[in-house]
Amino acid sequence: MSLFSKILKKNEPALAEQFQFTLVGIDMHSHLLPGIDDGAVDIENSIELITHLHEMGYQKLITTPHIFWDMYPNTSQIIREKEALVKQELKQRGLEIAFQAAAEYYIDEHFESLIEQEDLLTFGDRHILFELSFDEEQVNHRRAVFNLQVAGYKPILAHPERYEYWHNNFSKYEDVVDRGVSLQINTNCLTGHYGPGVRSIAERLIEADLVDFIGTDCHHLGHIGLLNQMRQSPILKKLIESGRLLNHTL
Numbered sequence: 001m002s003l004f005s006k007i008l009k010k011n012e013p014a015l016a017e018q019f020q021f022t023l024v025g026i027d028m029h030s031h032l033l034p035g036i037d038d039g040a041v042d043i044e045n046s047i048e049l050i051t052h053l054h055e056m057g058y059q060k061l062i063t064t065p066h067i068f069w070d071m072y073p074n075t076s077q078i079i080r081e082k083e084a085l086v087k088q089e090l091k092q093r094g095l096e097i098a099f100q101a102a103a104e105y106y107i108d109e110h111f112e113s114l115i116e117q118e119d120l121l122t123f124g125d126r127h128i129l130f131e132l133s134f135d136e137e138q139v140n141h142r143r144a145v146f147n148l149q150v151a152g153y154k155p156i157l158a159h160p161e162r163y164e165y166w167h168n169n170f171s172k173y174e175d176v177v178d179r180g181v182s183l184q185i186n187t188n189c190l191t192g193h194y195g196p197g198v199r200s201i202a203e204r205l206i207e208a209d210l211v212d213f214i215g216t217d218c219h220h221l222g223h224i225g226l227l228n229q230m231r232q233s234p235i236l237k238k239l240i241e242s243g244r245l246l247n248h249t250l
């Protein structure tokens, strides 16, 4: 057990009241490949994060490094190579957890060219995880989503609760769902980690039955600590136990 695990265990006063993430089973949003985005910094860090997620009850991790051409110019090949490295390390250490890499695509011109080239990393049944700008609504997102769907992909929008320019216009979320896009909220947003506005929109999305997936969006050990806090969240427990989530289908 790592030192961090020991500290977490010591600070767990009411383990009986907490739940494991076993019922979610599969995480489909994280940054666990070493050294290619703002997530795990090296292979040791990758294994450390994966070990914690495994201990929390996840049986399969679909990790999604950023492909954001101006900041993280990752390619399918780079991601496949790092995926193979992590899988080899997990095998050597006898850590039994299913592990797969896809990507979190930022909608930009490069992404649109990848759709044309059919060079996209999918998971589940041709699912694609994509994200939008945090700063302003992008004019090209509707076109990109439409082109994805015409090409037979199933788009999932990452952390819709974090796009603050939609917070005062809830119909924007309904519109995205009406266009056949699934929504994935970040589990940790319910802690208030990203601010009270983000938390309250996430709760509203859950109450409106618009959430299909939850994701850890785990980048570092800080996120592991927050996930442990979430194991006492009544709203998360209710969402997980509702059977509404589709994570297990991936």
Ligand SMILES: [Fe+2]
Residues within 6 Å of the ligand: 029, 030, 031, 104, 158, 217
């Ligand atoms: Fe992410």
